[in-house]
Amino acid sequence: MISDVASSREGITSRTAILSILGFWAFHFVIVTLRAAVLGFDDQLEMLVRRAVVTLVSIGITMVVWLLLRRVHGAPLSRRVAAAALLAVPASIVYSAVNYYVFYDFGLPKSVVIANKADEKTLTVQVDMTHADEKSPVMAIADNAANGYFFFAAWAALFLALTYAAETGHAERRVARFRAAAQSAELRALRYQVNPHFLFNTLNSLSSLIMTDRRDAAEAMVMNLSTFFRTSLTGDPTEDMRLSDELRLQRLYLDIETVRFPERMLVDIAVPDALMDACVPGLILQPLIENAIKYGVSPARRVVRISVRARESEGRLVLAVEDDGDDKPTGATIGEPGVTNGIGLRNVRERLAARFGDAADAAWGRRPGGGWAVVLTMPLVRNGC
Structure with missing residues (x-):
C-alpha cells in the first residue's frame, strides 16, 4: 500500500531511486578502477581510497539532484527534462571541485604519472592533476566539469526513464482496475x-x-x-x-x-x-x-x-x-x-x-x-x- 502511494506520487519509490543512484556510481567506480589497473598506474590502493571518497560525495550530490527533481514530478516531461539538464550544471561543478581537491589540492602521490602522453588529457580528468601547474584551478575544475556534466545528465536520463516507466505502469494498473470495476458493474447490471x-x-x-x-x-x-x-x-x-x-x-x-x-x-x-x-x-x-x-x-x-x-x-x-x-x-x-x-x-x-x-x-x-x-x-x- 505504501509503495503504491509512493509510486503514484513520485513515479518510482524512494528505494528504487536510491538504488539507481548507488548502482550508477558503483558502476562508474568499478569501470574507472579497472581502467586504472589496465593502464598500470602506481599507488593503486591510495588512488582507490581517493576515488571512493569522490564516489561517495558524488552519491550525495546525486541525492540532492533527485530530491530537487521530485519537486517537478507530475509536470510535463519537457519541463522535467529541462530541470534535469539545469540541475546537472551545478552538480557537475561541485563534483569537479571535489575531484580537484581530493586528487590534487589534498596532495597527489608523486609516483602517479601518465604512461601514455596521447591519453594525458583524458587521464588528467579521470585520475589526477599531475599537470595542474599547467592550468589554473578554475580552468582545471571547469575542464573536469564537462565530463561531470555527462555523468549527472546520464543519471538524470535514467531516473526520468524509470519514472516514466513507473508512471506508465501505474496508469495501466489503474486502467485495469477501472476496467475490472466496469466489467463487474456491467455484469451486475446485466444479471439484475x-x-x-x-x-x-x-x-x-x-x-x-x-x-x-x-x-x-x-x-x-x-x-x-x-x-x-x-x-x-x-x-x-x-x-x-x-x-x-x-x-x-x-x-x-x-x-x-x-x-x-x-x-x-x-x-x-x-x-x-x-x-x-x-x-x-x-x-x-x-x-x-x-x-x-x-x-x-x-x-x-x-x-x-x-x-x-x-x-x-x-x-x-x-x-x-x-x-x-x-x-x-x-x-x-x-x-x-x-x-x-x-x-x-x-x-x-x-x-x-x-x-x-x-x-x-x-x-x-x-x-x-x-x-x-x-x-x-x-x-x-x-x-x-
Missing part, C-alpha cells in the same frame, strides 16, 4: 435485469390462484418465487455457478410459469450427469427460457415443448434452449447472426463476452424443423465455481 413482465405475470397468476381458492398451488408458487429471487439476487453476479444449480433455478422458474400455462407448456431438460459440475455464468439460461415462453408458449394455441440440452464438444460446453413454437417474424436460421430487437439475447451475448471474451459465442435463429433455438458455446470449466 429481471424482466418486470415475469414478475407482473406471476403476481397476476398468484392472484388468480388465490381468487379461485387454490391455496396449496398459491403457496407453492410463492415459495418458488421467493426461492428464485433470493437465489438470483443474492448470488455474486461476477461468479460462476455449477450447471446443476443453474438448472435447479430454471426448474423453479419453469414451475412458476407452468401455473400460467398448465395446458400449453411441456419441459424437457436433458443434461448428462458428467456435465452437472461444469461452471457457467449464473442465470445465463434465464433470458433464453424466458424468451421461449414469451414468444413460443404465450402466443401459441397448442402445446409447445421447451427443451434444454447440454453437451461437450472439443473441450467446450454447448448449451441449447429450443422451443417448437411458431417461427418468429424476424430471425435467421440457427448458426447465422441472429436478428432480434429484444435485450435478452444481447444480454446473454454481452455476459459471455465479459466472462470469456472471444472464447465464447451465442447463436440463435429458426430451427430447421420449425421453432426457435439459441445455442451457447463456452469453455468447459470444472471445479472453478
Whole structure:
C-alpha cells in the first residue's frame, strides 16, 4: 500500500531511486578502477581510497539532484527534462571541485604519472592533476566539469526513464482496475435485469390462484418465487455457478410459469450427469427460457415443448434452449447472426463476452424443423465455481 502511494506520487519509490543512484556510481567506480589497473598506474590502493571518497560525495550530490527533481514530478516531461539538464550544471561543478581537491589540492602521490602522453588529457580528468601547474584551478575544475556534466545528465536520463516507466505502469494498473470495476458493474447490471413482465405475470397468476381458492398451488408458487429471487439476487453476479444449480433455478422458474400455462407448456431438460459440475455464468439460461415462453408458449394455441440440452464438444460446453413454437417474424436460421430487437439475447451475448471474451459465442435463429433455438458455446470449466 505504501509503495503504491509512493509510486503514484513520485513515479518510482524512494528505494528504487536510491538504488539507481548507488548502482550508477558503483558502476562508474568499478569501470574507472579497472581502467586504472589496465593502464598500470602506481599507488593503486591510495588512488582507490581517493576515488571512493569522490564516489561517495558524488552519491550525495546525486541525492540532492533527485530530491530537487521530485519537486517537478507530475509536470510535463519537457519541463522535467529541462530541470534535469539545469540541475546537472551545478552538480557537475561541485563534483569537479571535489575531484580537484581530493586528487590534487589534498596532495597527489608523486609516483602517479601518465604512461601514455596521447591519453594525458583524458587521464588528467579521470585520475589526477599531475599537470595542474599547467592550468589554473578554475580552468582545471571547469575542464573536469564537462565530463561531470555527462555523468549527472546520464543519471538524470535514467531516473526520468524509470519514472516514466513507473508512471506508465501505474496508469495501466489503474486502467485495469477501472476496467475490472466496469466489467463487474456491467455484469451486475446485466444479471439484475429481471424482466418486470415475469414478475407482473406471476403476481397476476398468484392472484388468480388465490381468487379461485387454490391455496396449496398459491403457496407453492410463492415459495418458488421467493426461492428464485433470493437465489438470483443474492448470488455474486461476477461468479460462476455449477450447471446443476443453474438448472435447479430454471426448474423453479419453469414451475412458476407452468401455473400460467398448465395446458400449453411441456419441459424437457436433458443434461448428462458428467456435465452437472461444469461452471457457467449464473442465470445465463434465464433470458433464453424466458424468451421461449414469451414468444413460443404465450402466443401459441397448442402445446409447445421447451427443451434444454447440454453437451461437450472439443473441450467446450454447448448449451441449447429450443422451443417448437411458431417461427418468429424476424430471425435467421440457427448458426447465422441472429436478428432480434429484444435485450435478452444481447444480454446473454454481452455476459459471455465479459466472462470469456472471444472464447465464447451465442447463436440463435429458426430451427430447421420449425421453432426457435439459441445455442451457447463456452469453455468447459470444472471445479472453478
